[in-house]
Amino acid sequence: MFKKILIANRGEIAVRIVKACREMNIISAAIYSDADKNALHVRTADEAYHVGNSPASESYLDVNKVLTIAKKISADAVHPGYGFLSENAEFINSVGEAGITFIGPSAESVKLMGEKTAARRLMEKSKVPIVPGTVNPIQSIEEGKEIAEKIGYPVMLKAAAGGGGKGMRKVFSSDEFSNAFERAKNESKKAFSDDNIYIEKFIENPKHIEVQILGDQFGNYIHLYERDCSVQRRHQKVIEEAPSAFVDEETRKHLTTAAINAAKACNYFNAGTIEFLMDENKDFYFLEMNTRLQVEHPVTEMITGIDLVKEQIKIAAGEKLKIKQNEFTNKGFAIECRVYAEDVDNNFAPSIGTIIHHRLPSGPGIRVDRGIDLQTEVSVYYDPLLSKLIAWGKTRDEAIARMKRALGEYQIAGVITNMGACRWVLNHPKFLDSSFTINFIDEEFLSLQPGEWKNNISQEINDVVTVMAALLKAEENKLMPSKYNCSGNNNWDSEEDA
Amino acid sequence: MHDFIVTVGEEKRIVSVTNNHIVLDGKKLAVELSKVNKHLYLLRLDNKVFEVTTTKLSNEKYSFLVTGNYFETTVRTSLREKAVEYLNQKQRLSRNDIIKAPMPGLLLKLKKKTGDKVEMGESIAILEAMKMENDIISPATGIIKEVNKKEGMSVEKDEIILKIE
The missing domain is CATH 3.30.700.30 (Glycoprotein, Type 4 Pilin)
Known part of the structure; x- marks a missing residue:
């Protein structure tokens, strides 16, 4: 087993990996940029090394800097987390060339699945259903328009090198094509240094259903059931759950078989996720494979009891998968809310600042994977994900009830979060009956008048806030009657109460 | 009291x-x-x-x-509330439409210059934040009176990008 793992990431996922290392008695080494000097992953890891300036391109994305540290500190493995260098085949190769183990799949698998058009060709060959469209990048606007005409609008333009919604555009008609094409190309070039774009037919009102798999280096595979990640804004997931209440046993069988076939087709090992779109008839189409750990991996851990990060480390160290498919099943339901620093009332604009107050929710069935604590800095440089709130219940209803409770308990001050909006989703009839699709936020939330989603907040809470504002202002203006003046002491003042 | x-x-x-x-x-x-x-x-x-x-x-x-x-x-x-209300009312009478950055980011593109006509709902700038390109949409029809920022500049939230008359 490894002695020291360099964690080439930041935020909650770096903290998550530190925890796995600690449980396995492996030394964890964090890296940090200027902006992350006080970050939680730095405080948590056994060792922490400065990697560069705040912009990701000069720190977490800089292959040479990360590699130099890995060598200098004699790390025998590198865990990439998700995002940053996790799906960078060149990085995987350079890590290998330095005699260090990459905790993840081979560079070949990543390359194959990262090139979305190549992946689509391979899936087509391996009898995994794909969304109708091109299996090669589009060469010109004219060619693209012709193809779009043939498969019928609306179509999706997607970055061949892409993922995470970047370089992706929906096109309704040929009038919009060239503008959308240029925009997708630009975004893709910036995000992935590659501007190849392909076309897919737009599937109306699908669900985003994905299957978690694990494979070792000896050709053994298991699936860990599916996740429903349909609650998305701007193609970014917000709420995920496992298993999907929409998927029946028969569909689950086909879905998980297709996922394992997809993994086998690219000789995959380590943890991976095969993403599908599922239409209302429960027909599903391969979307892409994520060749890394997913943000939403905890919901799978909660229903299977399997620690995915530890399994990743064991697989990378050359161990055989000990868990057999027939030795476990899915138990209960788990939901995850991604707590983002964003202002949902201001077009989901990122909210930046210092965390000045932080209190975690707790109690039965609650887990928090977080990247923040007091005095951590939430900056413009990185993804606005602060932490992930996960709730497990014997039934889906119980998981939802626990999540709603925990969202009420979680206190964060210093930045605006999306927690209130998450709770709005959990109360929505379409969430409760699992009929929500990837258009849920667009159709149900964005169509509301500004602030309308807050309408169900009780008058009592409004009163509390109103009185608090007046009292704080009175205190500040030194107009506070002594009865309420509590600065410096914690006593309930009830002496002269009638 | x-x-x-x-x-x-x-x-x-x-x-x-x-x-x-x-x-x-x-x-x-x-x-x-x-x-x-x-x-x-x-x-x-x-x-x-x-x-x-x-x-x-x-x-x-x-x-x-x-x-x-x-x-x-x-x-x-x-x-103070009364004073602010009075000021607001005065301002409303001579109000121009001010386009502010809705979020911190990088001003990728400015599609209008001073004197240009602009339609309500038209995209007037592209702001890159968190690696996503966001269109900034004109809230009014009018003429660009003033452009305060240049392409490639980074802007803070609520910084004024341009004014429409």
Whole structure:
């Protein structure tokens, strides 16, 4: 087993990996940029090394800097987390060339699945259903328009090198094509240094259903059931759950078989996720494979009891998968809310600042994977994900009830979060009956008048806030009657109460 | 006795703070307050104790988090509120449309220059934030009066990008 793992990431996922290392008695080494000097992953890891300036391109994305540290500190493995260098085949190769183990799949698998058009060709060959469209990048606007005409609008333009919604555009008609094409190309070039774009037919009102798999280096595979990640804004997931209440046993069988076939087709090992779109008839189409750990991996851990990060480390160290498919099943339901620093009332604009107050929710069935604590800095440089709130219940209803409770308990001050909006989703009839699709936020939330989603907040809470504002202002203006003046002491003042 | 005007969303409410009690929109409330720390207070209202997380946003603005509900409030003495209302009204009469950055980011593209015509709903700039390109849409039809930023500049939230007349 490894002695020291360099964690080439930041935020909650770096903290998550530190925890796995600690449980396995492996030394964890964090890296940090200027902006992350006080970050939680730095405080948590056994060792922490400065990697560069705040912009990701000069720190977490800089292959040479990360590699130099890995060598200098004699790390025998590198865990990439998700995002940053996790799906960078060149990085995987350079890590290998330095005699260090990459905790993840081979560079070949990543390359194959990262090139979305190549992946689509391979899936087509391996009898995994794909969304109708091109299996090669589009060469010109004219060619693209012709193809779009043939498969019928609306179509999706997607970055061949892409993922995470970047370089992706929906096109309704040929009038919009060239503008959308240029925009997708630009975004893709910036995000992935590659501007190849392909076309897919737009599937109306699908669900985003994905299957978690694990494979070792000896050709053994298991699936860990599916996740429903349909609650998305701007193609970014917000709420995920496992298993999907929409998927029946028969569909689950086909879905998980297709996922394992997809993994086998690219000789995959380590943890991976095969993403599908599922239409209302429960027909599903391969979307892409994520060749890394997913943000939403905890919901799978909660229903299977399997620690995915530890399994990743064991697989990378050359161990055989000990868990057999027939030795476990899915138990209960788990939901995850991604707590983002964003202002949902201001077009989901990122909210930046210092965390000045932080209190975690707790109690039965609650887990928090977080990247923040007091005095951590939430900056413009990185993804606005602060932490992930996960709730497990014997039934889906119980998981939802626990999540709603925990969202009420979680206190964060210093930045605006999306927690209130998450709770709005959990109360929505379409969430409760699992009929929500990837258009849920667009159709149900964005169509509301500004602030309308807050309408169900009780008058009592409004009163509390109103009185608090007046009292704080009175205190500040030194107009506070002594009865309420509590600065410096914690006593309930009830002496002269009638 | 001191009167405060508290604005939550669109709603304005009057809070009177006196030596013996608090009156909210004319209704007397049984309130007790205890400070845990600068950012966490306990407020007792009748038989219920609320944990209230608070942040001071500016001289007149506080944000609150109560049982998972987030609020931003503006609070002024009643005198100050009247003055602000008067100023707003005056400003409204000679108001131009000001385009501010809705979020911090990089100004990728400015599609208009001073003197250009602009239609309501038209994209006038592209702001890159968190690696996503966001269109900034004109809220009004008119003529660009002033451009305060250049392409490639980074902007803070609420910084003025341009003005429309």
